[in-house]
Amino acid sequence: MDASEESLAPAVQSILTAAKQRAGGTSRCSVDATSFQSAISATEAAGQTPVIAEIKPTSPTTDGKRDDDPVALASAMVEGGATALSVLTEPEHFGGSVETLAQIRNVVEVPILRKDFIVHESQLDAVAADMILLIARFLDRPETDSLEELYNVAQNRGFQPLVEVHTRDELERAIEIGASIIGVNNRDLGRLAVTLQTFEQLAPHVPDDVTLIAESGIKTIEHVQQMRAAGADALLIGTAIMHGDVQTNTRRFTTVTDTDIQDTTTETHTS
Numbered sequence: 001m002d003a004s005e006e007s008l009a010p011a012v013q014s015i016l017t018a019a020k021q022r023a024g025g026t027s028r029c030s031v032d033a034t035s036f037q038s039a040i041s042a043t044e045a046a047g048q049t050p051v052i053a054e055i056k057p058t059s060p061t062t063d064g065k066r067d068d069d070p071v072a073l074a075s076a077m078v079e080g081g082a083t084a085l086s087v088l089t090e091p092e093h094f095g096g097s098v099e100t101l102a103q104i105r106n107v108v109e110v111p112i113l114r115k116d117f118i119v120h121e122s123q124l125d126a127v128a129a130d131m132i133l134l135i136a137r138f139l140d141r142p143e144t145d146s147l148e149e150l151y152n153v154a155q156n157r158g159f160q161p162l163v164e165v166h167t168r169d170e171l172e173r174a175i176e177i178g179a180s181i182i183g184v185n186n187r188d189l190g191r192l193a194v195t196l197q198t199f200e201q202l203a204p205h206v207p208d209d210v211t212l213i214a215e216s217g218i219k220t221i222e223h224v225q226q227m228r229a230a231g232a233d234a235l236l237i238g239t240a241i242m243h244g245d246v247q248t249n250t251r252r253f254t255t256v257t258d259t260d261i262q263d264t265t266t267e268t269h270t271s
C-alpha cells in the first residue's frame with residue numbers, strides 16, 4: 001500500500017486491491033464506439049435532460065442486491081429516455097459482470113459506459129464498451145498505469161474515456177491530459193460521504209469545451225436542477241433509479257426541462 005492509499009475507505013481499498021489483480025482479456029479489444037456527445041445533443045434537441053442511468057446491482061454503500069435481469073433493466077432505462085447507460089462490471093463489490101455489459105450492448109443502441117476500476121491497459125481487453133471510466137485517484141500510483149497513458153491508449157482503441165475526478169488537483173490533471181469528458185464524483189472515496197457541493201465547487205474551473213458530468217448523490221428533481229444550473233451537461237444516476245420502477249424513475253429525471261432549471265437558478269457553466 002502506498003501512503004496515499006491509507007486515506008481510502010476500507011471498502012474502497014479492498015476494491016482497488018482486487019482491481020490491481022484482475023486479469024484482462026485474451027485478445028486485444030478495440031471498438032467502434034457510439035458517440036456520447038452526439039447522444040447528448042440528440043437528447044438536448046428533444047428538450048430533455050441528458051441522464052446516464054446506471055445498472056448497479058449492489059455497492060458498498062447500498063443495502064441488499066437487485067437480482068432482476070440486467071438486460072430488462074437496461075431496456076427500461078432506455079424507454080425512460082436515458083441518453084446513455086453505465087454498467088458496473090466490477091464483480092466482487094458491485095455484483096457486475098463483463099458478460100452482462102456485452103449482452104446489454106447487443107440489445108440497446110445508446111452508448112454504454114463500462115464502470116469499473118481499470119488500472120492496467122490489458123484490462124481494456126475484457127469487453128468492448130463505448131465509454132470507459134478512468135478514475136484519476138486510482139491512477140498514477142504504484143502498480144497502476146499513468147492516467148495519461150491509459151487515456152491515450154483507450155482513445156486509440158476507440159473507447160471514449162470518462163475521466164472521474166473529485167478534487168481540484170485531479171481536475172487540473174484531467175484538463176492537462178486533454179480529457180474531453182470529465183465526471184465530477186460527489187462521493188469522496190476516502191470517507192464515502194456525498195455532497196453535491198463538490199460539483200458546484202469544481203464546475204467553474206472546467207473549460208467550456210469539456211463535456212461535464214455530475215456523478216453520485218442525485219436523488220431528486222431539485223438535485224437535477226441544482227447540478228444543471230451549476231453546469232452539468234449530463235447526470236450520472238444510479239441508486240435513485242435502481243430503487244423501484246427503473247423506467248418511471250429514469251423518466252422523472254430525463255423530463256426535467258430547461259425552463260424548470262432557469263426558473264430556479266443561474267447558469268455558471270455553459271457548453
Ligand SMILES: O=P(O)(O)OC[C@@H](O)[C@@H](O)c1c[nH]c2ccccc12
Pocket residue numbers: 054056115116164185215216217218236237238239240
Ligand atoms: O448511486 P449514485 O449515488 O446515483 O451514484 C452513481 C455513480 O456516480 C456511482 O455509482 C459511482 C461514481 N463513480 C464510481 C466509480 C466506481 C463505482 C461507482 C461509482
